[in-house]
Amino acid sequence: MSLPARLLAIIALLCRAVAASIAGGRLDGPTIVVIWRRLRRLGDRFARLAGRHAAGTLRPPRRRVRVAAVRASATAPPPPPDRLPRGRGWLVRLVPPASAGASQLQHLLTEAEMAALIAAAPRQAGRILRPLCGMLGVAVPETLRLPRRKAKRR
Numbered sequence: 840m841s842l843p844a845r846l847l848a849i850i851a852l853l854c855r856a857v858a859a860s861i862a863g864g865r866l867d868g869p870t871i872v873v874i875w876r877r878l879r880r881l882g883d884r885f886a887r888l889a890g891r892h893a894a895g896t897l898r899p900p901r902r903r904v905r906v907a908a909v910r911a912s913a914t915a916p917p918p919p920p921d922r923l924p925r926g927r928g929w930l931v932r933l934v935p936p937a938s939a940g941a942s943q944l945q946h947l948l949t950e951a952e953m954a955a956l957i958a959a960a961p962r963q964a965g966r967i968l969r970p971l972c973g974m975l976g977v978a979v980p981e982t983l984r985l986p987r988r989k990a991k992r993r
Contacts, residue, residue: 928976
């Protein structure tokens with residue numbers, strides 16, 4: 840089975856676990872829909888990235904210049920109501936059967952084919968895999984970790 844197909848199978852497993860949690864009353868319908876959309880979108884983005892890598896049309900990584908962040912004004916709008924929880928492993932805490940998908944993702948990240956894809960597109964792969972690793976509590980591979988931010992002096 841190809842790399843994107845295996846990741847999509849893991850995401851399908853996670854979606855089934857999330858859907859089953861509605862019977863236990865752990866999650867409500869709108870939250871499940873938001874989690875599903877998030878998982879499916881990550882899977883689709885990874886499939887497109889892997890397709891470009893296999894076709895040889897992947898752009899080489901560029902060096903990006905950081906621009907100072909603009910401070911949000913005091914009148915910023917409230918966060919959207921469909922905001923998902925945060926923190927390491929939040930999906931596994933909400934839906935314990937999702938731990939099966941976490942272990943499969945951890946195994947997938949150690950394979951040579953995944954390492955080659957990450958080496959070819961570290962920024963793009965990181966933007967897809969870091970959030971997925973975070974929600975499942977899986978350690979992010981060293982090649983995908985972001986550099987530590989310097990503490991600002993007050």
